[in-house]
Amino acid sequence: MGDVHPLDRQIDQVNRRLKAAQLGLLVERRGRKLSLRGTLPPRPGSHRLRPYQQRIPLGAPATKAGLQQIEQDAKVIAAQLIQKTFDWRNYLGNPGGKPLSQTKLSEKIQAFKQYFLSQRHLEKHPASVQTTWEKAYAPYLRKLTTTAEKKPRLSLPEAIYTTVQSTRANSRSRQVCCTALAALADFLALDLPIDLRTFWGVYGDSQIQTRKLPSDDQIIASYHTIPNPSWRFVYGMMATYGLRNHEVFFCNYNALLNGEPEAVIEVQATTKTGHHEVWPFYPEWVDQFDLQAVSLPQVETDLNQTTLQRIGQKVTTQFRRYGLPFSPYDLRHAWAVRTILFGLPDTVAARMMGHSVAIHNRTYHRWITRRDQGQAVRAALSRSQMRAPD
Numbered sequence: 001m002g003d004v005h006p007l008d009r010q011i012d013q014v015n016r017r018l019k020a021a022q023l024g025l026l027v028e029r030r031g032r033k034l035s036l037r038g039t040l041p042p043r044p045g046s047h048r049l050r051p052y053q054q055r056i057p058l059g060a061p062a063t064k065a066g067l068q069q070i071e072q073d074a075k076v077i078a079a080q081l082i083q084k085t086f087d088w089r090n091y092l093g094n095p096g097g098k099p100l101s102q103t104k105l106s107e108k109i110q111a112f113k114q115y116f117l118s119q120r121h122l123e124k125h126p127a128s129v130q131t132t133w134e135k136a137y138a139p140y141l142r143k144l145t146t147t148a149e150k151k152p153r154l155s156l157p158e159a160i161y162t163t164v165q166s167t168r169a170n171s172r173s174r175q176v177c178c179t180a181l182a183a184l185a186d187f188l189a190l191d192l193p194i195d196l197r198t199f200w201g202v203y204g205d206s207q208i209q210t211r212k213l214p215s216d217d218q219i220i221a222s223y224h225t226i227p228n229p230s231w232r233f234v235y236g237m238m239a240t241y242g243l244r245n246h247e248v249f250f251c252n253y254n255a256l257l258n259g260e261p262e263a264v265i266e267v268q269a270t271t272k273t274g275h276h277e278v279w280p281f282y283p284e285w286v287d288q289f290d291l292q293a294v295s296l297p298q299v300e301t302d303l304n305q306t307t308l309q310r311i312g313q314k315v316t317t318q319f320r321r322y323g324l325p326f327s328p329y330d331l332r333h334a335w336a337v338r339t340i341l342f343g344l345p346d347t348v349a350a351r352m353m354g355h356s357v358a359i360h361n362r363t364y365h366r367w368i369t370r371r372d373q374g375q376a377v378r379a380a381l382s383r384s385q386m387r388a389p390d
Contacts, residue, residue: 005029007062014071023078027070034060034070036077043088056091089115089187105148105156109141112187131309140180157192160185161199170201213334214326216282223289226322230297234315236289237265238328241278242335242353245312245328247271249301253294256286263291267354270303278352281338 007029015026025038036056042048058073060066080086089111103111116133140163147166148159160181167174178196185192214222219239226232237248252266262279263286269275280286299314300306315328332353339349 003031005062007064007067010064010067014067018071018074021075021078023074024081025074025078027067027074028055029062032062034058034062034066036070036074038081040081041086041088058091087189089189105145108188109145109184112141112184113138115187116183130303130307134307135309136176137180137183140177141184143177144181144184156188156190157185160192160196161194164196164199175200213330213337216334216338218325219331219334220288222324222326225324228297230295231318231322232289233291233293233295234297234318235324235331236285236291238315238331239335240280240282240285240289240291241265242281242332242339243267243278244271244332244354245315246308248315249296249299249311256292257294259292271308271354274354276351276354281335281342281344 011027011029011034018025018027023038025036028035028037035058037053038056039051040054040056041051043054056077058070060070060073077086113133116137117129143166144159144163147163148154148156151159151162154162164174164177164181167177178199182192182196184190185196223232223235223239226235234248237243237251238245243251247267250268250271252268255262255264263283264277264279267274267276267278280291286292297318299311301311312328319326319328336349336353339352340346
């Protein structure tokens with residue numbers, strides 16, 4: 001152990017008792033803290049498949065009382081291992097190594113956060129996990145904390161139901177709140193008598209509002225109002241390739257730099273929906289917006305220092321700064337509708353946008369305006385060889 005501690009002799013005595021009882025666990029002193037070591041199941045997120053030697057960071061103080069407590073903990077944990085009920089979630093991220101049932105709500109949420117973020121490397125697109133936490137989970141967990149503080153007599157399940165019902169019925173926020181709090185309850189092994197899915201409501205296709213998307217002429221005109229060449233490039237890429245805000249900063253631009261005719265770009269795997277290739281619509285905009293002169297603004301893209309959401313927010317901020325009459329996502333949506341008018345198969349367009357065909361059809365087909373419908377009808381008639389009977 002290196003340093004000598006007055007408790008070491010007593011720790012040896014406890015370990016002899018644990019060994020005699022064949023509990024499979026030993027007490028270790030690490031500085032001023034005590035922990036247990038033994039053959040344990042893999043931690044959440046581990047690539048290991050079988051139990052192996054690990055420590056349980058109980059955080060007990062290296063005192064006589066702490067040693068007495070950790071000896072009792074060893075007996076409890078050994079029983080859990082025998083009964084196959086041991087759960088790492090009860091011991092990770094908890095101050096003092098207390099079981100989650102004995103912690104404050106803030107400590108429960110902190111443990112859940114650590115567990116959630118530890119799953120990053122299991123996700124297909126790890127960079128999106130931090131963004132998902134900050135955007136979809138953290139706001140509703142803060143809301144739950146506020147509810148619990150204002151109404152301390154509520155049990156945790158009651159606070160969860162109250163928080164859910166404080167969101168607008170039949171809204172996306174209600175669904176996201178249900179998802180976040182259900183995940184917390186599952187992590188805590190908390191019994192919710194009423195399934196949170198019953199609170200979802202009828203939010204869905206009918207709730208998607210039709211947007212008035214910018215015309216091609218408006219997109220071109222707005223491009224020329226941006227004074228900064230690098231942000232013009234960002235705008236032009238989003239208009240021509242239908243990219244999400246953050247995706248512009250995570251692309252392979254070799255085809256553009258090399259002047260390849262198809263000008264295909266590769267969106268990298270670190271983005272929200274992972275690696276996919278995108279073709280320009282319109283191809284003429286590659287030259288018109290001078291996209292071969294790749295020039296990105298200086299934005300922090302190290303995902304150890306920032307998140308995809310924050311990068312996207314910088315783009316939105318610049319759009320507002322330059323007084324552009326539509327949002328960045330309007331360019332993406334206009335691109336999607338444009339591919340429909342070109343007759344591009346939905347499966348292809350959806351793949352280039354990095355989402356499912358179901359989402360593509362549900363979202364974009366309902367945004368086709370009368371102008372777009374008329375244009376599509378005229379194009380279809382011009383392509384058709386059919387003739388009305390005489």
